[in-house]
């Protein structure tokens with residue numbers, strides 16, 4: 001299968017490691033195993049394949065994130081979960097609508113599978129939220145799948161519950177599936193940190209989650225799909241060919257983390273709020289950039305006012321200051337850069353970005 005270059009990942013592989021200040025990251029200060037209350041006898045555990053579709057303990061812990069009972073399969077991160085969903089549902093010629101900006105998997109894999117993919121662009125003037133009338137026109141009875149990412153990477157927007165219900169009405173009318181990539185669910189800055197999951201309000205809603213963002217354990221490589229029986233059966237069928245099972249050790253630590261999720265959530269919301277405060281204060285002194293402040297997630301899209309393309313902007317910024325940002329072009333959003341506000345040294349990094357903007 002030929003597939004487009006994954007632009008974000010290519011960029012980060014090239015620039016992230018050498019950055020003095022990494023503002024490309026979407027993670028919230030990853031945890032170490034020693035910070036988790038694990039049982040010491042875990043090291044006596046025989047490393048067999050474990051339960052093939054995920055341990056009972058982990059599935060039980062994942063189920064607590066939802067208000068309705070779901071079928072669940074455990075995957076190699078959310079990246080593995082998304083891919084399994086596409087492989088399970090899509091065939092050449094199927095029509096897919098993908099709301100962008102988003103994680104590139106959500107359009108490049110369907111395109112590589114030979115689907116007709118329509119990109120629906122969120123607009124800054126709508127606070128990076130979909131316009132329901134426009135969406136209603138784009139989604140038609142021959143659409144098979146709508147892909148969204150809620151909370152959204154990179155914009156930090158969160159679809160309000162009332163709007164999500166309207167999206168479900170459009171989906172129901174056209175009898176389509178909705179894949180909601182919910183890796184940032186649990187990171188809303190206002191109100192309940194958890195937005196409503198699509199799987200809890202729509203029978204054909206597919207929720208993808210993972211340990212990487214909300215729970216600060218990206219190195220565990222544990223994700224999941226929560227959906228109806230038919231979808232999970234098909235995903236498990238596909239999964240035999242690329243997963244067998246997920247590391248039993250990773251699953252164990254993921255279960256322990258989810259069983260203690262309240263502590264991790266409080267820690268992370270604190271880091272997020274500090275990050276947003278620093279960002280908000282910095283923005284006040286920056287005439288050359290603007291952004292919609294985030295409602296959730298760990299990133300914002302900054303619009304900048306200089307004569308540089310976003311790739312040149314980020315390259316020159318990193319050369320001159322050591323600060324890494326992600327070019328909007330890698331997310332089909334030229335004229336913007338993505339800024340992760342939960343990384344370390346945000347304040348000195350933004351100071352450097354400010355100096356750079358003043359001199360260009």
Ligand SMILES: Cc1ncc(COP(=O)(O)O)c(C=O)c1O
Nearest residue numbers: 077078079103153183210212223
């Ligand atoms: C929206 C989104 N989905 C999926 C992923 C992949 O996550 P994971 O580390 O769980 O594979 C990312 C990683 O940045 C992401 O931002």
